[in-house]
Amino acid sequence: ILNVEQSPQSLHVQEGDSTNFTCSFPSSNFYALHWYRWETAKSPEALFVMTLNGDEKKKGRISATLNTKEGYSYLYIKGSQPEDSATYLCAFPYNNNDMRFGAGTRLTVKP
C-alpha cells in the first residue's frame, strides 16, 4: 500500500506570517510529486510538478522543495494572505498515473 502523508492536518496563521507544510511519500520508485491548491467551492489547481531530487520551484510567494532520497517535499508560503486560505494537497503518481493524494493541509489565514 502506497501512503502519502501530509502534516500538519490544519494550520491557522495571521496575515503576513510565513508558513510551511510537509508531504512524505515512498522514496522507492520515485517518478514525480505534484502539489495542488484546493479552495472552497473551486476545483483543485496545480501548483507544481516536481521530478528531480533537490528540485526547487517557485510561483509568486509559494515555493516547494523536493528530497526524493528521504521521501519528502516542503511547501512554503511567504507572507501569507487571506486569499492563500485553501487545502494544499500533494500527490504521488504510482504506476505512472495512479495518483495517490495525501489528505491535505488546510490553511486558514486570518486578516
Added chain:
Amino acid sequence: KAGVTQTPRYLIKTRGQQVTLSCSPISGHRSVSWYQQTPGQGLQFLFEYFSETQRNKGNFPGRFSGRQFSNSRSEMNVSTLELGDSALYLCASSLNRGYYEQYFGPGTRLTVT
C-alpha cells in the same frame, strides 16, 4: 482554452439505480482520470483512461466503470448505487501520463437516497 467540463453538476439518485457522469477534457489532453471525494476520505483515485484504454484502476468495486471515446471525452458509470456512493466525483485531464499536471473539472455532486 476551455477548461475541463463535467455534467451534470448535481444529481440525486435512489439506492439501486445507476448513474452516468460525463467529462470533457481540455482540447488536446489525452489522459482523463476520475476521483471520488468523500468527507474524511480525501481524494480517492478511481481510474485513468488514455487513448480509449483504461490504464489504471483504484481500489473500487466493479460497480464503478468507465470509458473514453476517440475525442478523449470520458464517462463513468456506477451501477446499483449505494448510500456510500454519495460523494463529489472529479475528473481531471492532462496532456499525457505521469509527470504532467492535472487540470480538474468542477465535479459532479452525487447524492444517493
